[in-house]
Amino acid sequence: MNKRGFASDNNAGVHPEIMKAIESVNSGHTIAYGDDPYTASAVKKIKSILGEKAQPYFMFTGTAANVLGLDAITKPYHSIICAETSHIHEDECGAPERWTGCKLLSLESPDGKLSPVSIEKHMYGIDFEHHSQPRVISITQSTEMGTVYTPDEIRAITDYAHDHNMLVHMDGARISNAAASLETGFREFTVAAGVDVLSFGGTKNGMMYGEAVVFMSEEFACDFKYLRKQGMQLASKMRYIATQFERFLDEDIWLKNASHANHMAKMLEEEVMKIDGIRITQPVQSNAVFAILPKELIPILQEAFFFYVWNEATGEVRWMCSYDTTEEDIINFSSLIRKVMN
Ligand SMILES: Cc1ncc(COP(=O)(O)O)c(C=O)c1O
16 A cells, blocks of 8 residues: 655546546547547647637646747747746756756745846846846746745736746646636636746646646747657657546646645644644645754654655755645644654
8 A cells, every 4th residue: 555645746646537537538549649639629628728829739747848848939048047946947857958958047036936026136148148148937836835926926027028028937837736726717827927838737636647838829839849749748649648638627627636735735734833843934825835843853754654855954844735635644644743743
């Protein structure tokens, strides 16, 4: 039996309805490489959510979505401004730099968010050939620190970017958690807030695998099919990604799953706040709880419920809830924390 824990929303299994969706397309032959009715239908569904101009391309991983999405909108002499905690900066093994040739310009950001004021730091050397040229601002929604940008905060960044001849990429690996938290649809804080390219995630919220790069205009999408193939992300059996997305985008899956995960994180925060000696370090706005507790207790807790230390220096830990976290998990875990703290 697999142990339960709070390490990652990727550690949860596949939602049963997604499994059923996969099963439902698993008969007969259909044209490969996305030229099939399931892919057409999933594309139509994404367009119905994000608007007719949205151009989605399915692929396997979130890293690939970020890297190839960024590749499509940059040249190697460009730079990409991002938070120092961002996945593209910290957790993609340098793939964005290797693949795009761009320099990543990171910014200190304790809550995982950027703003026009913080971005300003990297806005120099424009038109100077000795300096990489800032071209993209990449933000993550919800952020790696579990916080959520409001649509107005995103609009401020996209306005700033567009005023400076730049574009905005959004890493939406946890886009559903953000939407559930904001109590909006996806459109309000993406295309309607001026985002140019979106990595639309599903895996962390109940899908087996599959992400989409969505371009909000034809300009960058027009030759992306070649970049995706060169990037080794053109799935031959595309129907299995497409059908997951189509089912996932029903509100009874994405919204229910994400709301539940967020709710579990809130419950964990509330339980932990009752225990003396633990400090919650970030506002709990999505499905992650960050905390600092006595370092020597961490391995004891990890034995029972695995989770990661987020920051070795400070001893900050991350507890991630997922669509299948139960109230019982929260009660058992918080009781254990209370026990070891006493
Ligand atoms: C914010 C964020 N973006 C992107 C990814 C990339 O996902 P993958 O592991 O599928 O490449 C992750 C995965 O942890 C993530 O947390």
